[in-house]
C-alpha cells in the first residue's frame with residue numbers, strides 16, 4: 001500500500017464504484033494512499049475496480065451492495081469493521097436517472113429512484129456515522145447533482161431525489177458538528193459528466209449526437225466533464241485539506257448553474 005498521499009492510510013467506502021464517477025473516485029483515492037472498499041450492486045463491476053486498484057499497488061475490498069437495502073448496509077459495515085476496524089471516508093455515489101417528466105413518471109419509477117438515490121444516502125449516512133464515531137471522525141461525501149439545485153423537465157423524480165440529498169447533507173453536517181463527532185458531510189453537484197449514466201440518459205431522450213450537442217450548449221465552459229473532474233473534488237473532501245468544510249454544496253459544472 002502506498003504510504004504517501006493526500007489521503008494516506010484512510011479507509012474509504014465508495015458505493016456504485018463499478019462504473020463512472022464511483023470508479024474514477026475509487027482509483028484516485030487509492031492512488032493517493034487510501035485503502036478502498038469498493039461496493040456495487042453488480043459484484044463483477046466492483047471486483048473489476050478492486051482488481052485495478054490492487055494491480056496499481058493499492059489495497060481494496062470488493063463488496064456486492066445494493067444501497068437501497070438496509071441489510072446490505074449492515075453487512076457492508078460489518079465486513080469493513082472486520083477487515084479494517086475503521087471507516088474514515090464514505091462516498092454515497094450510487095444513483096440512477098430515469099428520463100421521465102412529471103406526467104410520464106410512474107409511481108414505481110418514482111419509488112425506485114427514491115429508494116436508490118435518497119433512501120440509499122439516508123441509510124449510508126446513518127451507518128457511516130455509527131462506524132466513523134468509533135473511528136474518531138470522518139468525511140461523508142454525497143453525490144447530488146446540478147439537478148439538486150434546479151429543475152430539469154425530463155428528470156422529475158431524479159431532481160426530487162437529488163434535492164433531498166442536498167438538504168439531508170446539511171442536516172447531517174449540522175448534527176454531526178453540534179455533537180462534536182469530528183464527522184463532516186458535504187454534497188457534490190456535478191454538471192453533465194461523460195459516464196454510462198449520462199450516455200444512457202441522452203440516448204433515452206432522442207438522437208445521441210443531437211442530445212449531446214444540446215447538453216453541451218448549457219455548459220458555458222464549452223465541454224462536458226470527465227469522471228476525474230468529480231474525483232478530484234471527492235479527493236479534496238476526503239482529505240484533511242477540507243477540515244473546515246461541512247454542510248457545503250460543491251458545484252462542479254463548467255458554469256451550468258452560473259447563467
Ligand SMILES: NC(=O)c1ccc[n+]([C@@H]2O[C@H](COP(=O)([O-])OP(=O)(O)OC[C@H]3O[C@@H](n4cnc5c(N)ncnc54)[C@H](O)[C@@H]3O)[C@@H](O)[C@H]2O)c1
Nearest residue numbers: 016018019020021041066067094095145192193195196197
Ligand atoms: N454522470 C453525470 O453527469 C452525473 C451528474 C450529476 C450527478 N451524478 C451522480 O453521480 C453518481 C454516479 O453517477 P455515474 O454517472 O457515475 O453513474 P453510472 O450509471 O455510470 O454508474 C453508477 C454505478 O452505480 C451502480 N448502482 C446502480 N444502482 C445501484 C444500487 N442500488 N446499489 C449500488 N450500486 C448501484 C451501478 O451498477 C454503476 O456501477 C450518481 O448518484 C449520479 O446521479 C452524475
